[in-house]
Amino acid sequence: MIKRRPFHHSIYFKSKKRPITSTCAVPLDPQPTSNDHTSLFQSRVHDLLRRGLLSSAQQAIQRFIASSPTVPDAVFAIEFAAASGVDLGLGISCEILRKLVDLGEPLSAHDFYxxxxxxxxxxxxxxxxxxxxxxxxxxxKLDDAVKLFDRRIGSEDCVLSNAACTMILEGFYEQDKFLEAFDYFVRISDANVKLGMWIYNVLINGLCHQGYVGEAHAEN
Structure with a gap:
């Protein structure tokens, strides 16, 4: 029986690693929970696995994570996948990372990554x-964020989010590194990412305050 467990930073899926399988090797018999949506999710995945539709089962798990309102709900889906012998796959991994970050668990996201x-x-x-x-x-960990950012910006398949670009610039602002922020602002603009006007205003004010009037003028 799959049970919900209290969430904590050490949940880690470290002990939950299972062999990758293309079908459900051991039939599941999940017990219905009080949540109709969760019960439907379990039944749906169970049915897909019995029919050998691994990709569809992974997509169902990914959708459940995306719609999870809390971290324990998302973690439940991961535990359910592990108990089912389902490989997380890139799609599910991306979704759990996004969910952990969005729901205020960056340390958990970092460890999962x-x-x-x-x-x-x-x-x-x-x-x-x-x-x-x-x-x-x-x-x-701004330096680590910048290194990861640098590996993708400018690449042909690079699709940077407004939120990620904003976080990079905010990190520089917090450290009063407005000249570095200016360089990244230009690169982000060249990548056609549109940022909020306040990001622009803070940058201009910071550059002027630190004496980089030429750079500030170039942005006007």
Missing amino acids: HDHLIARGIEPDSNIVNSMVICLAKLG
Whole structure:
């Protein structure tokens, strides 16, 4: 029986790793919960796995995570996937990262990233990079966020989010590194990412305050 467990930073899915399978090797018999949506999710995934539709089951798990209102709900989906013998896959991994960051668990997202993506040699795509840039910035690891950001910006398949770009610039602002922020602002603009006017105003004021009038004038 799959049970919900209290969420904490050490949940980590470290002990939940299972062999990758293309079908459900051991039929599940999940017990209905009081939540109709969760019960429907369990039944749907169970049915898809019995029919050998692994990709569809992964998509159902990903959708459940995306709609989860709390971290424990999202974690439940991961535990359910592990108990089902379902490989998380890139799509599910991206979604759990985004959800952990969005719901205020950047440390959990950071550990998940290293334990389940980097450890498996998975190259971060734009979705992962966007989530991890936000995550690292929230953890005060601006240098690491910038390194990850630099690996993607300017690449042909780069799709940077407004939120990730904003977090990079905010990180520089907090450290009074307005000249560095100016350089990234230009690169972000060249990547056709549109930022809020307040980001622009703070940058101009910061550059002027530190004596970089020429750079500030160039942005006007």
